[in-house]
């Protein structure tokens with residue numbers, strides 16, 4: 031599908047990959063780019079840059095998605111391309127005692143944002159697209175939905191579910207002229223990635239959001255189901271399906287190494303333990319040790335350390 035002259039919606043468009051998607055669709059000549067985000071000021075700023083429109087929207091709420099669909103079509107015309115891109119990190123803890131975690135909260139939030147958001151977009155757009163005989167869904171998922179993300183069971187599980195739903199959407203509605211792509215990068219240099227320590231997701235290098243958005247545009251033009259900005263992911267998928275048990279063992283080894291590395295960070299030296307018994311010095315130590323690393327890693331290590 032060519033986006034030139036089309037109406038496009040991008041959720042999570044206020045920053046990161048979503049913002050880059052808005053830019054790339056605008057440059058490709060989209061008639062209107064609608065930026066839908068839980069951050070209304072961020073959405074308005076991006077919309078102003080791409081001559082688009084902004085909606086405040088929590089993608090985990092069906093009423094918000096329905097509002098974006100209805101209002102976009104009422105004000106601007108038929109949505110040709112709906113990009114379910116919004117996502118959340120959270121829950122990263124390679125030291126967790128139990129992959130099931132301790133509460134439902136991170137699971138239900140991830141389920142709402144990574145899975146139900148895609149379901150709601152389909153629920154309210156498929157009837158309209160079927161009537162028109164065409165339409166396109168681009169769902170930003172992650173290589174974590176095809177492989178896994180160590181230390182993030184809720185993220186990995188819900189991203190796998192998102193792949194499952196996208197497959198069903200593509201299979202069920204191919205005959206109706208509806209096309210689907212899943213966008214599955216590894217590390218992309220955004221706030222989300224910077225909020226966790228460097229890990230295996232960056233092993234093949236972090237891409238810029240702009241590189242990923244360009245790959246997405248190309249994938250849409252070629253109507254490719256799986257858009258893999260890191261081509262290595264296809265090789266990892268092949269290895270996984272070739273010998274699932276060997277793949278699980280390999281991943282478990284990486285997890286063990288991560289536990290060791292993060293465990294060391296959590297166990298303070300005797301001198302630091304002494305300082306930490308003084309509440310003020312303890313706080314300062316965390317600050318002095320990690321605050322200078324202004325790359326997102328510092329913040330997370332501080333959190334681990336002071337926990």
Ligand SMILES: NC(=O)c1ccc[n+]([C@@H]2O[C@H](COP(=O)([O-])OP(=O)(O)OC[C@H]3O[C@@H](n4cnc5c(N)ncnc54)[C@H](O)[C@@H]3O)[C@@H](O)[C@H]2O)c1
Nearest residue numbers: 042044045046047068088089116117172217218220222223
């Ligand atoms: N950054 C990476 O390394 C990476 C890798 C693979 C996949 N992804 C996926 O790409 C997508 C975008 O991530 P990013 O890295 O650009 O993140 P980001 O944190 O930079 O941006 C996420 C955007 O989504 C918005 N958002 C969050 N929750 C929302 C909600 N409930 N409703 C509406 N908007 C919401 C945020 O306000 C923000 O504008 C996500 O689905 C993420 O899982 C990211």
